[in-house]
Amino acid sequence: MSKVQARRHKSGDRMHTKAHYKLAGWLGLFAIALVGVCLYSPVKLLFNEAFLTNELKQLGAAAPFWFVLLFTVALAVGLPGNVLAVAGGAVFGLTWGTVWSLLGSTLGAVVAFLLARYLLCQWIKQRFSQHPWFLQLNRTVAQYPFTVVLATRFTPLSPFSLVNFLFGLTDINLKTYLLGTILGLVPLTVAYSWLGMSGYGVLQGDDRLPLYWAMAFLTALAVLPVVVKKPKR
Numbered sequence: 001m002s003k004v005q006a007r008r009h010k011s012g013d014r015m016h017t018k019a020h021y022k023l024a025g026w027l028g029l030f031a032i033a034l035v036g037v038c039l040y041s042p043v044k045l046l047f048n049e050a051f052l053t054n055e056l057k058q059l060g061a062a063a064p065f066w067f068v069l070l071f072t073v074a075l076a077v078g079l080p081g082n083v084l085a086v087a088g089g090a091v092f093g094l095t096w097g098t099v100w101s102l103l104g105s106t107l108g109a110v111v112a113f114l115l116a117r118y119l120l121c122q123w124i125k126q127r128f129s130q131h132p133w134f135l136q137l138n139r140t141v142a143q144y145p146f147t148v149v150l151a152t153r154f155t156p157l158s159p160f161s162l163v164n165f166l167f168g169l170t171d172i173n174l175k176t177y178l179l180g181t182i183l184g185l186v187p188l189t190v191a192y193s194w195l196g197m198s199g200y201g202v203l204q205g206d207d208r209l210p211l212y213w214a215m216a217f218l219t220a221l222a223v224l225p226v227v228v229k230k231p232k233r
Helices: 003-040 042-047 049-058 060-076 082-128 132-143 145-154 160-168 174-203 209-228
Strands: none
Touching (some): 049 082, 060 082, 132 145
């Protein structure tokens, strides 16, 4: 390698390192801001299952509408929705809790996806289009679009709200994203609704066994991707 090539190589490495730290800085600021909002604003009530359950039960017949709307808005702005899904199970039961949570989470995922695609995509591409993580993300999604969406929805360990925005930065079409999201969310939504319903039942004096089964099911969803993952050759 000539001296000129070596200098170019070092310059390229410095640019990648700078881009990496810049990206890490933005993500860090976003994480700090999100934690601050969740801890020190009225948003923290979204993580209080007892409060949510009590408020929803007081809404009567209008509860499903406000629940779906709240779920949609929360996910659209990047807030996690697992506590909402648990509260939905406690209020509406397993079947309808699953239906309303699935509707709210899907709508929220689509809104976040569209926000990222039409408001953030150009800004991100201008700054990080050559970053290794961005290139790898687009390459993976381009090869296995439906499978990637389905897999990220299936496990509770996936950062659901962040993933919604990340998919909006790729070239995946909305139809594939929507189908993978709906199908992938069904098991996880059932688990959270079951957990909420059985947990509320225990508080009312019911048997604890359904709660244990719900916790076991949620745990199985968390470890399943690790169990079935094939070792790299």
